Amino acid sequence: MRINKYGLKDTIEAGIKREIRQRCGFGCVNCGNAVYQYEHLDPTFAEATEHNPDHIVLLCGGCHDRVTRKILSKETIKIRSDNPVCKQKGFSFGPFDLGLVEPKITIGTLNCKGVETLIRINGDNVFSIKPPESEGAPFQINAYLADRDGREILKIVDNEWITTTDNWDVEVVGTRITIRKALGDIVLSLRSEPPHNLVIERLEMEHLGVKLSCRENQNLKVITPSGQILTSNSMDIEGSKVGFDINNNSMSIGVGGGSVRIGSMTLDHMFPSMPQMLADSAPKSRKIGRNEICPCRSGKKFKKCCGSVC
Incomplete structure (x- = not known):
């Protein structure tokens, strides 16, 4: 957290952030990228005494860097702020450009649409979608993703993705985000297909004792602490309150109505090895x-x- 000479913290209240997003069209005022940060334009944060939404704009990392390096002038940004690119085109773009249509989310072989909470683990909403806050606003994704050791690697808060600096590597190429724990060790690969689809291509995570792994077009596997193992190579859920509700000792699919189509699924139980069984007995x-x-x-x-x- 930064604090300027006037004691102003760089933490902006949620309501003010929302006002800024609405004014700027939910994306960078200069290029329209939906991955953005809040930039005090005039006065700068160093000279600001308050977070005045009229003096703050959305800038993507690239445009912000160009302004910092004086490749892009603040005068140009001020002009863009009066007529943001997103407002001109009617949409923002970038990894999480969802537009105004209910998005389809794919997690490995799990396809969800119209599902409020895609995955819930022991009461925690791991992946969810909120409807637009106001007319003309996009749908909002919220997610918490961890690695196979249970450490946070990426979270999404109202379409803003945040990665921790504890990650070994975070690579963004086009609309794909790839996170690695070591050379060649991918724990998350995610891509967007603006404006209607978001795909988790690969994930290996643990949360509250539940292990979840997936590969696009290959499989989705869930292992509970009690040893239940669910594997599916095709699952479509639409219109449910909760798509996948996972607890220590149980798993429920399509909770709260809607429709569920399962192409292939197996449910097994992981038993301890024979030496361990003998030792236990x-x-x-x-x-x-x-x-x-x-x-x-x-x-x-x-x-x-x-x-x-x-």
């Missing part, structure tokens, strides 16, 4: 009396059976 370690019945179930006394070799 073995009696607790204690000294066996010589005249007790031998635990090997031979019927003989311990001293005349297994105890005789001790």
Whole structure:
């Protein structure tokens, strides 16, 4: 968090952010990119005494950098602010340009449309969609994505994606975001297909003990802490309140109405390995009396059976 010489924090209230988004057309005023940041234009943040929405614009990272490097003048941005590109074209573009039509979200082989909460894990809405806040505003995606160790790698708050600097690598090429834990180790690959589709091409995550992995057009796998394993290579959910509701000991699909079509699905249970099962079933370690019945179930006394070799 930054604080300027007047004690103003760089945290902007949600209501003011919304007013800025609406005025700017929900994208960068200069290029229309839907991945943006809030920029104090005049006065700059260093000289601002308040977060006045009339003096703040949306700029994408590229345009902001060009302004900082003085390649793009603030005078040009002021002109754009009076007539934002998004307002001219009627839409914003970028990885999360969803437009005004209900988007389709694909997570591996799970396809959802008109679903309020796509995935819920132990009560947490991991992936959800909100309707437009006002006329002319886009649908809003909110999501929390983690890696296979349960550490946050990306979150989406009202169409704004945020990645932590703890990630090993975050690469953005075109409309695709790729996050790696190490060289060649991809834990998330996500792409947008503006303005109606968002696709999770690849994901390996754990949240609250539930493991979730997927590959586009290949599979979706869920493993609960109790050992339940669900695998599906085709699942379509439409119009449900919750698409996939996952708990420690149960999984529900298509909660709250709507329609569900499952092309292929298997539900198994992961059992411990045989050595572990034997170890778990073995009696607790204690000294066996010589005249007790031998635990090997031979019927003989311990001293005349297994105890005789001790």
